[in-house]
Amino acid sequence: MTPLLIAQIVLTLFVFFMLLNSAAVMVYVERKVAALLQQRLGPYLVGPKGVLQPLADVVKLMFKEELRPRAADPLLFALAPIISATAAFAAFAVVPFGAETTLFGLLKEPLRLQVADVNVAILVIFAIGSMGVYGIVLAGWSSNSKYSLLGGLRSSAQMISYELSYGTAIASVLLIANSMSLTDIVNRQAGAWFGIIPRWFLFLQPLGFFIFMTAGIAETNRAPFDFPEAEQELVAGYHTEYSSMSFAMFFLAEYINMVTVSAVATDLFLGGWHGPLIPESFGWLWFLVKVAALLFFYVWMRWTLPRYRYDQLMAFGWKVLLPLSVVNLLATAAGVLYFGA
Amino acid sequence: MAPETLAFYAFGAVAVVASLLVIAQRNPIYSVLLLIASFGALSGLYVLLDAPFVAVIQIIVYAGAIMVLFLFVVMLLNAPHEETEYDERVHPLLRPGPMRFGALLALVLAGELSWALTRSGDSGRFPAGAVASVRAIGRSLFTDYAFPFEVTSILILVAMVGAVLLARREGRG
Numbered sequence: 144m145t146p147l148l149i150a151q152i153v154l155t156l157f158v159f160f161m162l163l164n165s166a167a168v169m170v171y172v173e174r175k176v177a178a179l180l181q182q183r184l185g186p187y188l189v190g191p192k193g194v195l196q197p198l199a200d201v202v203k204l205m206f207k208e209e210l211r212p213r214a215a216d217p218l219l220f221a222l223a224p225i226i227s228a229t230a231a232f233a234a235f236a237v238v239p240f241g242a243e244t245t246l247f248g249l250l251k252e253p254l255r256l257q258v259a260d261v262n263v264a265i266l267v268i269f270a271i272g273s274m275g276v277y278g279i280v281l282a283g284w285s286s287n288s289k290y291s292l293l294g295g296l297r298s299s300a301q302m303i304s305y306e307l308s309y310g311t312a313i314a315s316v317l318l319i320a321n322s323m324s325l326t327d328i329v330n331r332q333a334g335a336w337f338g339i340i341p342r343w344f345l346f347l348q349p350l351g352f353f354i355f356m357t358a359g360i361a362e363t364n365r366a367p368f369d370f371p372e373a374e375q376e377l378v379a380g381y382h383t384e385y386s387s388m389s390f391a392m393f394f395l396a397e398y399i400n401m402v403t404v405s406a407v408a409t410d411l412f413l414g415g416w417h418g419p420l421i422p423e424s425f426g427w428l429w430f431l432v433k434v435a436a437l438l439f440f441y442v443w444m445r446w447t448l449p450r451y452r453y454d455q456l457m458a459f460g461w462k463v464l465l466p467l468s469v470v471n472l473l474a475t476a477a478g479v480l481y482f483g484a
Numbered sequence: 485m486a487p488e489t490l491a492f493y494a495f496g497a498v499a500v501v502a503s504l505l506v507i508a509q510r511n512p513i514y515s516v517l518l519l520i521a522s523f524g525a526l527s528g529l530y531v532l533l534d535a536p537f538v539a540v541i542q543i544i545v546y547a548g549a550i551m552v553l554f555l556f557v558v559m560l561l562n563a564p565h566e567e568t569e570y571d572e573r574v575h576p577l578l579r580p581g582p583m584r585f586g587a588l589l590a591l592v593l594a595g596e597l598s599w600a601l602t603r604s605g606d607s608g609r610f611p612a613g614a615v616a617s618v619r620a621i622g623r624s625l626f627t628d629y630a631f632p633f634e635v636t637s638i639l640i641l642v643a644m645v646g647a648v649l650l651a652r653r654e655g656r657g
Contacts (some may be wrong), residue, residue, distance in 0.1 A: 219513070263618065266540040273548025277520070280552070284513065284559050296559065299552055306549075323618060 150254050158258055162235055166398035167197035173442050180446045207387040212287055215384065219285035224385065224392035227278030231399040234271040237264040238406045239326045241416045241427035256416075256427060257326065264325040265313055268407060269306075272362065276302045278396065279364075279381050286384035294380025297453065301361055301368065304460040309358035311468035315351045315475040316344055316411045325407075329415030341419075345412040350471045352412045354464060356437075359404040361460070363397065366445040368456060405437035406430075413437075492532055499525035512558045516551060523547040537618050 171186070171194060178185025186193030211220055241256030261267050276299055283295015320328040328344075335341050345352050361368040382393045409415055413433045416426030451459070502522035506515045523546045530539035625633050 216513075219517075261536065263536050263540050266537070266544065270540050270543035270548060273544055273552070276548070276552055277517075277555070280555055280559070281517075284555075292559070296556070299556055303549070303552060 147254060151258075154254065154256070155258050158235065159232065162232060162399050162402065163395070165402045166395050167201070169398045169401065169438060169442075170197045170200065170394075172438070173445075176439070176442045177446045180443075201391070204387055204391045209387045209389065210384070212384050214287040216285040216287070219281050220384075221389070223278050223282035223285060224389040224396075225278075226281065227275060227396040228392040228399075230271050230275035230278060231396040231403070234268050234275075234403045235399070235406065237261050237267045237325065238403065238410065239264075239329060239415065240406065240430045242423045255326070260324070260326065263323050265317065265323055265328075265407075265411075268403070269310060269313070272400075273302075273306065275396070275400070278393075282385065282393070283381040286381075288384050290378045290383045291381050294383070298364060298381060301364070301456065301460075304457060305358040305361040305368075305464070308354050308460065308464040308468040309362060311465070311472050312348075312351045312354040312358065313411065315348055315468075315472045318472070318475050318479050319344060319347055325410050325415075329410050329417065332414040333417045335419075341414055341417070343412060343414040348412065348471070348475070350467065351475070352408070354468045354471065355408060355412065356440075357464060359408065360441065360444065361456075363400045363404055365397075365401065365441060367448040367450050369445075369450060401438060401441055402434065405434045405441070408437055409433040488532060492529065495525045495528040495532070498522070499529070512561075513555070516555050516558055519554075520547050520551050523551070537621060 174196070175185045175193075177183075186196035189195040189199045211217065236258040237260075239255065239257035239260075243255055279298045280295045283291045283293075283298070286292070316328065317323055320331050322328060322331070332342050332344055336346075340346060382390055385393060409430060414429075415433075416423075416430040418426065418429035418432075421428055499522050502518045502525065506518045506522065509515065509518075523542060527539040527542040527547070530536075530542060
């Protein structure tokens with residue numbers, strides 16, 4: 144085995160481990176930020192300032208009893224959380240999070256900070272995302288419970304509706320970048336206009352960024368679009384009947400999907416690992432800062448905005464967001480044609 | 485065996501077995517899921533053919549979008565087991581009405597397939613890399629195949645208008 148191959152395997156395991164960790168950190172951040180916004184304390188008993196709370200939660204979930212309704216479909220009931228979690232992990236595989244590095248001269252050839260470099264990376268994320276829907280839909284159906292079924296149906300309808308705007312927003316970025324590889328897209332955002340404004344696609348595609356983030360929130364089923372699990376109407380939606388670790392897998396999938404959407408948004412619109420002050424080889428620090436900012440925004444949204452009504456959600460998706468994204472795509476195409484990319 | 489050949493046989497086996505099971509077992513939800521598995525295996529075959537774009541599109545369009553709609557409909561109908569109105573013991577060709585027609589069509593299809601498989605020829609060959617890049621696909625879609633492309637889009641538009649019309653009419657009545 145060459146050192147590069149070993150480094151790549153280590154990198155893959157590292158990404159897997161960090162994604163798991165990010166979910167734990169996000170659970171803590173979510174609870175702390177929610178508490179701050181509502182003038183509460185949040186978790187504070189387990190460890191200093193409650194930082195060990197996620198660990199305690201995991202241990203608690205592991206020791207809970209695994210329940211299954213008698214009328215549930217045993218195979219699909221077990222399969223659904225696995226599909227959700229696998230899709231969530233797999234999508235991150237094609238997301239680049241740093242410039243090529245030799246690990247301070249340790250390796251002869253540079254190592255890409257990305258698990259798999261695919262030249263249609265952005266489409267792969269899309270494809271895996273559409274597989275993730277099945278986890279939720281099957282969970283809803285196989286539980287054989289009316290709340291779960293309604294949650295699953297809502298989620299699939301919502302994801303189909305918002306996937307269109309999501310894809311169209313991405314297509315506008317692809318037009319500007321003239322490439323489908325996320326690494327190329329990030330590298331096109333290096334440098335700055337007039338020496339001050341970073342060359343982020345955010346400034347060329349403000350509307351695209353808005354559409355992408357809105358659709359991204361809907362795709363990850365987060366508030367204010369958290370209909371699949373609207374507590375007041377559906378108990379807990381598609382995962383009502385799940386307990387113990389199979390519930391934990393849905394939970395994990397939700398947080399990892401948030402991280403992936405934020406990471407993709409960072410690569411597409413916020414210049415990825417490019418930023419001032421820090422040398423290129425430490426660019427992943429910028430990447431982390433940007434992803435963290437977007438994740439904070441996500442949590443902030445959840446505890447600030449109330450949930451929409453279901454018909455409002457559908458009307459917004461089809462009558463506002465989709466036309467907006469199509470207009471944005473046409474305008475971008477015209478711009479690219481006029482200014483010659 | 486080379487790893488690529490092994491992968492080809494693995495994907496091929498999954499595709500064939502899953503497709504057979506789609507019709508061989510009676511739970512419609514499982515049929516939909518097996519069809520998705522079959523599409524996934526096909527997509528793997530496209531990757532082996534050096535056409536990653538086609539592979540990803542196969543997943544997004546068929547396994548992702550279309551099959552979600554299938555699953556949606558099956559779930560809404562909530563028919564866990566297929567209703568059988570005919571006698572299970574009678575041979576399909578001897579059953580009345582549409583069943584017999586379906587069996588006849590299946591026979592014709594089997595005949596066509598065996599003819600196509602035994603016929604040797606290089607009709608399936610195209611220059612290497614022709615479908616590898618998105619750029620090449622886009623260019624040929626909008627130049628050589630512009631007319632079929634536009635006609636297809638009109639066809640889809642007609643289908644969409646038709647669907648909306650049908651849904652509306654049902655709502656009023």
